[in-house]
Amino acid sequence: MPIGDTVLLAHPGTKLARELEALNLPRAEVARLICLSRQTLHELLTGKQALTTQVALKLARLTATRAETWLALQYARDLASAKSELGDALERIPVLQARW
Numbered sequence: 001m002p003i004g005d006t007v008l009l010a011h012p013g014t015k016l017a018r019e020l021e022a023l024n025l026p027r028a029e030v031a032r033l034i035c036l037s038r039q040t041l042h043e044l045l046t047g048k049q050a051l052t053t054q055v056a057l058k059l060a061r062l063t064a065t066r067a068e069t070w071l072a073l074q075y076a077r078d079l080a081s082a083k084s085e086l087g088d089a090l091e092r093i094p095v096l097q098a099r100w
Contacts, residue, residue, distance in 0.1 A: 009080050011047035012073040019063050020045075034058040050074055 020030055031041040036055065043049035051059075056070035083090065 009073075009077045011077055012051045012070055013045040013047050013049075015073060016059065016070075017045050019059075019065075023063070030062070034062055050078070 020027065023030075025033075027041055027045070028038050031038045034041075034055070035058070036044075040049065044051060044055065051070055051074040053067070053071065056067040056074070059065070059070050060067040
């Protein structure tokens with residue numbers, strides 16, 4: 001959904017839900033396998049909780065993917081969300097001479 005010129009990206013839990021559906025495992029079993037509470041898994045799947053580095057590592061192992069991929073999804077979402085929240089305030093910050 002566009003917000004200004006920012007697109008709010010899907011939460012990593014959305015991709016995880018699709019992955020779990022493909023694995024055809026009950027969510028309670030998935031939570032047990034990766035040592036998460038069912039509530040924490042549910043909050044992640046519904047976008048109420050951010051994906052942590054530890055959970056990314058566990059998911060990568062479970063789904064034969066890379067933790068970096070899961071973290072990149074979370075990072076992209078966080079960045080888009082922060083840009084949206086800052087809105088015009090970000091644009092009002094002056095750009096100083098680049099040092100990089």
